[in-house]
Structures are given as structure tokens and as C-alpha cells.
Amino acid sequence: MDNAAPLEFHFNVDGKDFTSAGEASVEVKKILRRIGLDSEAIRRVSIAMYEAEINMVIHAGGGEADVSVSPDKITLVMTDHGPGIADIELAMREGYSTAPDNIRSLGFGAGMGLPNIKRYTDELKIESEVGKGTKITMSVNI
Amino acid sequence: MKMSEIASLLGARVLCCEELIEHEVHSACGSDMMSDVLAFVKDQAVLLTGLVNPQVIRTAEMMDMRCIVFVRNKIPSEEMIALAADAGIVVLASPMRMFEACGRLYNGGLKPQEVE
Numbered sequence: 287m288d289n290a291a292p293l294e295f296h297f298n299v300d301g302k303d304f305t306s307a308g309e310a311s312v313e314v315k316k317i318l319r320r321i322g323l324d325s326e327a328i329r330r331v332s333i334a335m336y337e338a339e340i341n342m343v344i345h346a347g348g349g350e351a352d353v354s355v356s357p358d359k360i361t362l363v364m365t366d367h368g369p370g371i372a373d374i375e376l377a378m379r380e381g382y383s384t385a386p387d388n389i390r391s392l393g394f395g396a397g398m399g400l401p402n403i404k405r406y407t408d409e410l411k412i413e414s415e416v417g418k419g420t421k422i423t424m425s426v427n428i
Numbered sequence: 429m430k431m432s433e434i435a436s437l438l439g440a441r442v443l444c445c446e447e448l449i450e451h452e453v454h455s456a457c458g459s460d461m462m463s464d465v466l467a468f469v470k471d472q473a474v475l476l477t478g479l480v481n482p483q484v485i486r487t488a489e490m491m492d493m494r495c496i497v498f499v500r501n502k503i504p505s506e507e508m509i510a511l512a513a514d515a516g517i518v519v520l521a522s523p524m525r526m527f528e529a530c531g532r533l534y535n536g537g538l539k540p541q542e543v544e
């Protein structure tokens with residue numbers, strides 16, 4: 287892949303249907319496997335993207351995911367037009383969650399997603415404006 | 429331990445990927461919280477759970493797990509089984525409760541997953 291332009295993929299994440307949450311991440315994992323990337327890098331990207339995708343569905347009503355694969359890293363940009371995050375530092379704390387009980391009964395809402403994304407990525411940037419939405423940019427070095 | 433031994437220790441039915449059942453796995457975890465599975469589990473191969481929704485399959489797939497055991501007679505939907513088949517994940521359904529299912533596998537020699 288040296289010298290090649292980055293490969294780019296775009297996904298819409300449906301926010302109305304929880305049962306489909308995670309479909310984009312499954313698709314990206316398949317693509318990265320087909321490209322033949324290192325399996326540990328694929329796993330890190332998969333977990334980070336899946337956490338962000340689930341967040342987008344349960345907290346923000348869906349959004350869009352852009353994936354770019356260059357020779358040295360995989361970059362994910364997850365953009366939504368949900369309620370935004372008022373206090374990003376607080377949201378990054380392990381155990382902090384505003385998820386309602388019905389989300390917990392679906393197996394999510396422990397307040398572990400954002401800290402987990404931090405752990406599995408080499409770069410993480412969260413931009414958010416209350417009432418406007420959230421943009422999460424993350425990358426994993428290959 | 430072979431996944432076929434897991435099935436027999438748990439009196440479980442094989443719901444998909446039967447062709448992979450003689451493969452070996454070494455570690456397992458049990459949880460109904462996918463958040464915790466994503467955050468605390470590492471290099472485990474088997475997930476025991478009483479939660480039934482497609483995110484269970486996708487979570488296991490993202491984590492490169494090899495086998496999902498549904499406890500307490502929970503039967504996944506056709507859609508979930510199709511997702512697991514596509515991902516090459518063996519799906520088992522056991523009548524046992526979580527505590528007993530985990531205990532039998534632990535006694536049988538499966539290790540707990542490594543916690544970071």
C-alpha cells in the first residue's frame with residue numbers, strides 16, 4: 287500500500303433501530319481483514335469503532351462514520367447531530383454514564399466506552415457542542 | 429478444551445458453526461453487560477451470557493471471540509444465528525444457569541480471561 291492514496295469508506299449509522307447498532311463496525315472489520323492488516327490493529331480499531339457506533343445510536347440518534355486507511359494508520363471519524371457532551375472530561379471517566387435503565391438491560395451503559403476507546407487508540411479527539419452534536423476522531427497506528 | 433467438550437459439559441445444543449466445534453479454546457468469561465466485556469476482557473475465546481440481542485454477537489465478533497454460550501435456555505433469533513455463522517462463531521445453548529455453567533467450565537480446566 288506504500289505511496290497509495292488512503293482508502294476511504296463512508297457509513298450511515300441508523301439511530302432508530304438498536305438491533306442494527308454495530309453493523310458499520312462489522313463491515314469495517316471485514317474490509318480491514320480483506321486488506322490484510324495486522325490482526326491486533328484490526329481488533330483495536332474494531333473495539334474503538336464499535337464503542338463509538340453504539341454511543342452514537344444510544345446517546346445521539348445515529349450519525350455517520352468515515353474510515354480512512356493509509357499505510358501508517360487507520361483513522362475513524364464519527365460524527366453525529368445529537369445532544370452533544372457538556373463536560374467531556376466527566377464523560378471520559380470510567381463509570382460515568384447517562385444511559386437510561388432500558389439501555390442497561392440491553393447490555394450497555396456502564397460508562398466504560400469512552401475510556402475504552404482511549405485505551406485502544408493511539409490518538410483520540412472529541413469535539414462536541416451542546417445542542418449541535420459530537421465529532422470523535424480517533425486513529426490506530428499500523 | 430475443545431468446544432465440543434464445552435457443549436457436553438453444559439448439556440448444550442450447537443446452533444451454528446458445528447464444523448468448528450473440535451477447535452481448542454483456553455479461556456472464558458461470563459457477563460450480561462457487553463460494556464464490561466468490551467472494557468475488561470482480553471484474549472478470551474468463550475463468552476457465556478444470559479443476554480440475547482444482536483449486540484452480543486457483534487461484541488464477540490469485535491473481540492475475536494470463538495464461541496458464545498447462551499445460558500438459561502435462551503435461544504437466539506435466526507438473525508443472530510446468521511450473524512454468528514457469518515463471523516465463524518460457534519453458538520451453544522445450555523439449560524444451565526450462569527453460575528453452574530461457569531463452574532463446570534472452570535472445573536473442566538478453562539481459565540478466566542485475563543483482566544487488564
Ligand SMILES: Nc1ncnc2c1ncn2[C@@H]1O[C@H](COP(=O)(O)OP(=O)(O)OP(=O)(O)O)[C@@H](O)[C@H]1O
Nearest residue numbers: 341345346377383384394395396397398399400463
Ligand atoms: N455521541 C454522543 N453524544 C452524546 N453524548 C455522548 C456521546 N457519546 C458519549 N456520550 C456521553 O458520555 C457518557 C459516557 O460515554 P461512555 O461510552 O463512556 O459510556 P456509556 O455509553 O454510557 O456506557 P458504555 O459505553 O459502558 O456502554 C455517556 O453516558 C453519554 O452521556
Ligand SMILES: [Mg+2]
Nearest residue numbers: 337341399400
Ligand atoms: Mg458507550
